[in-house]
Amino acid sequence: MLAVRKMGTLFIAFALLLSFGFSASFSGVANAYDPNVQLSYAHTKTIQGTPNNFSRLSGSVEVTNLSPTKQVKVVYTTGNGIWQEQSASYTATLASGDEAWNFNIDAPLSTAFEFAIKYVVNGQTYWDNNNGSNYKVGGASEPDRILSKAALKLYESSYFSNRSGLYVGGKIYLKNLAPTKTVTIVYSYDNWATTQTASASYDSFVANSGNAFETWNFTFSATGQPIKFAISYTVNGVTYWDNNNGANYSLVF
Structure with a gap:
């Protein structure tokens, strides 16, 4: 577990600089990790657009619910030296009582994103900047998907024939926590009255991740009916779940 560090005056100064439109080197401000806010996952995808395709950074943040009124923002740069803020949106209240907030940021193809998370509540500002290193996703030299608090995440799914x-x-992408692991899809066609399972299989390490993350694939025969599913990942005697923040995943043919 990373050590907890409270926000210092340097962070306050930097937040003021951002609010007045100045650019700064965010990674040089200070180290920050706070249990009240943590990135869950983030990934980039190529989105087909008109007239040009573009890159989209998507992710989720978990925050402690300290008050009904709060702001969760992604503070980011795309390599041009200018830091910007993008608000995240409330998505769900988790079983723990924490909240999940999701974000999307669009940029030109092959953009390298560098970012941190800012959580403002009760007159206080909490940061997750990956313990001073910032989070880095996309481009030629960084992974296109990362995990922080989450152990696994569905990357894409579809019906096909x-x-x-x-x-x-x-x-699916997941943390490489040990060489021996199992990944299972649990699915239902009748709203969980009955369930079936299918195994996922290892595909590859996520490029530029230093073997920290892996990609796993799954395929199973389908009926064409609406389907709900979740994913379990068992490693080192522990089972982690991705159930879409409690909503489960759904597909309609």
């Missing part, structure tokens, strides 16, 4: 029939397929 070929000559053999109809299938559900998808990709």
Whole structure:
């Protein structure tokens, strides 16, 4: 567990600089980690657009629910030396009582994002800047998907068909916590009255992650009915779940 450090005066000064539109080197401000706010996951994808395709950084943040009124923001740069803020949106209240807030940031193709998370509540500002290193995703030299608090995350899923029939397929990324692990899809066609399972299989390490993250794929035969599913990841005797913040995942053919 990382050591907890309270926000110092340097962070206050930097927040004021941002509010007045000045640019600064965010990574040089100070180290910050606070249990009240933590990035869960983040990844980039290529989005088809008109007239040009673009990159989208998506992610989720978990915050302690300290008050009904709060702001969760992503403070980011795309390599041009200018820091900007993008508000995250409330998504769900988790079983722990914490809240999940999601964000999306669009930029030109192959953009390298560098960012930290700012949480403002009760007149206080809490930061998660990856313990002073900031989070870095995308571009030529950084991974296109990362995990912080989360152990795994669904990357994509869809129905598809070929000559053999109809299938559900998808990709998952997860923390490489040990060489031996199992990843299982638990799914239902009748709103969880009955369930079935399918195994995912290892595909590759996430590029530029130093083997910290892996990609796993899954495919199983489908009926074409609406389907709900969640993903379990068992490693070192512990089972982690990605159930879409308690809502489970859904697909409609």
